Amino acid sequence: MSTPEKLRFELATPLSANAMEAQCRARGVRMGWQRRAVARSVAKMRRPFGFDDVFEEARRIAPAISRGTIYLSLRRFRAAGLLRHV
Numbered sequence: 361m362s363t364p365e366k367l368r369f370e371l372a373t374p375l376s377a378n379a380m381e382a383q384c385r386a387r388g389v390r391m392g393w394q395r396r397a398v399a400r401s402v403a404k405m406r407r408p409f410g411f412d413d414v415f416e417e418a419r420r421i422a423p424a425i426s427r428g429t430i431y432l433s434l435r436r437f438r439a440a441g442l443l444r445h446v
Contacts, residue, residue, distance in 0.1 A: 368446040369434065370408045377403040380442070387440040397422035398433040408446040 375383060380403040384391055391399070401417035402409075414434065418425050437443045 366410070367434075368408045368410050369402075369438070369443045370446050371402065371405070372442055372444050374406075375403055375442075379403070383442055384437070384440065387442070389436055389440050394422060394425050394429045395433045395436070397425055398430055399437070402434075402437065402443070 371380075377400040380399045381391055381396060384395070384399055389395070397418050398414060400421055401414050404417060405413060411431065411434065415427060415430050418430055434443065438445070
């Protein structure tokens with residue numbers, strides 16, 4: 361199985377930060393402040409991105425966010441159909 365650092369993702373459809381949050385809620389993904397920071401980070405990505413790209417951007421938004429939170433959020437977004445592996 362790949363480590364989080366080696367996985368590459370892309371948005372299933374391009375979304376703004378607000379639209380990303382709305383889609384998460386519509387698909388049953390709970391949105392706390394940490395997951396909101398990850399969603400906003402993902403929405404800024406315009407090319408295939410990896411875990412480390414999201415980690416750097418999320419840390420700009422929420423400096424206290426953990427790697428585990430980001431990893432689990434990306435898994436949740438993928439399960440909800442918002443992200444796909446590249």
